[in-house]
Amino acid sequence: MSTAAAETRIAGADDPMVPRRYAITRVRQDTRDTFTLLLDPVDGDPLTFKAGQFTMLHAFGVGEVPISISGDPRNPAPLEHTIRNVGAVTRALVNAHPGTEIGVRGPFGTSWDAADAAGHDVVFVTGGIGLAPLRPAILDVLAERDRYGKVLLLYGSRTPDDILYGDEMRRWADLNDVNVQMTVDNAPYGYQGKVGFVTELITRAGFDPRRAWAFVCGPEVMMRSAASALAGRGLPAHRIRLSMERSMKCGIGLCGHCQLRDLFICVDGPVLDYARLEPLMNVREL
């Protein structure tokens, strides 16, 4: 190996395994179990990132979790992460009081590169907290709204109470010419909205499959059926992008946890196109 080059790489760059310190400026509760953390870098240097990338968030002495950045790439301070409170680390993060310092590594991984869809219709398909990793891509598109054709946001959630960023989605519909369609899996008696799976929205949504791009983020089972429904409408697989979730301990392709056959999801992904993913997603437990 070329050890000289390796030495330069170590000496010349920060060790990606060592976190940078960020202070929590605010914890905003979005739904029953979902919170958005707003973070300011202690060293004052904002984290530049691309839509779709993630970081490793470290609660001191508790542990670390991979979380997609949900903020605006054009306005990276404060740094935003939307988190579901489901484990020890996420509990420590969402319960931290403002001012608490946490560790941040990254950003890691690939981008949605939504600009590839310029000149075409754009379909965002998402479920639950899957809207959070997509939000930076939506903001990228809306920042240059006139470069795109129709913009659709098809959003599914478990119940009406679990709808994430509800006010913001209404603003996108009212002010940014986004066709927002929502559906819920389960609704209380008297609910006026649509009930059913998000896949059902795809079959009827008004976009031109010959010239549309789709960006899909949600639970894997939802992404599999959504990608299949999009392909069924005639979208070629290379114009469907998904964000994959796997166990991750390092974020830099070294720990091996996130492998999906030949892919390291943390480095080759998390955003990958369906042409690459389709044969892998259709094998159980791969």
Added chain:
Amino acid sequence: MGDIRILQPSGLDSLIGVLHERGYRVVGPTLRGDAIVTGEIRAASDLPQGVGDLQDAKTYRLHERGDQAYFGFAAPAQSSKPVFFPAEEVVWRGRRDHDNDGHFTVERDAVDEPPVALLGVRSCDLRAVQIHDQVLAGRSHIDAHYVGRRDGTFVVAVACSDPAASCFCASMGTGPRPAENDPQTGAPSYDLLLTEVLADGDHRFILEVGTDRGADVVAALAASGAPVTRGTDADQADAIAVTDAAAALQTRVVDTAHVHDVLRASAESPRWEDVASRCLACTNCTLVCPTCFCTTVQDVSDLTGDSAERHRVWDSCFSESFSYIHGGPTRESTKARYRQWITHKLSSWEDQFGMLGCVGCGRCITWCPAGIDITEEAAALGRMSGLATPAATT
């Protein structure tokens, strides 16, 4: 380089001494309990002289050889993997000031150890180190601790004369004689290569020089009065005869020409149910594998929670927690975990790194309590997929 010498066995101590003088920590095969392991070598007497090993499916035994061979065994129970990539290490240490908004400081734990001289490393294990050079130090992100330990390593390889029944390096193209150069980087594989010749009262090491650094060590050896003499092409032919004989002893085979495609085509093979009925998911194979590199991290803190260390520890794709994300593991069944392991070794590794991830050391066969044999599983998958050549799977 074609520079051949003869080193008498009595000169081994001088060789170790020269390496020590040059600041190396000398690491090689040594006896610990009833196993040959990789450990500190202070003198030739630390080597397992006169000891042979018997390795086969779920079998590891040592025996007295009845001769004076220093390297008369196949390979140590553990490879040299932990020398550069220890089973546990501290990535960083942090302190938190509890009275000040949880303000904390983090210090990276740098490697500060003398360079290593690997003495007696086998061709299979040397190839595994080269593979780790690619995996851990040859990509966009590197393991800084690995590089810190690996930098400046001096390699005294010993060609293998006594392969075990579990060995299949010849079939993998990784031994028993080490390649002169790393096929990926072109860098020399070893500084010095020894082949132990032991026949009819003739006990000598044929010494081949691989680098200028190696030549310097040989010159220092000669200057110290050690028994080193010039060798001839005939001596090199003797050395090659030793490894040719060792290759001929090996019976286990992997069909390397087809195995990548066989595994790729076998994702839904019924063979996985069969192997899962035998596999205990005990993780032994991954712990003894010289190329397995998966790790996890653990946060270790004191009772106040204000002093914490982040540890990097070996992990295994056979454990349930390995693939855990919220909601459960993505590989819940043993068949999925075995499929992941063997497919990675013999197929997707090639897609990722341009070489197979198996060096044919046979340790996974030796240490599997169920006797599961990677060569047998690969051959069965080859037969069932119809992709392998019939000759290679008999």
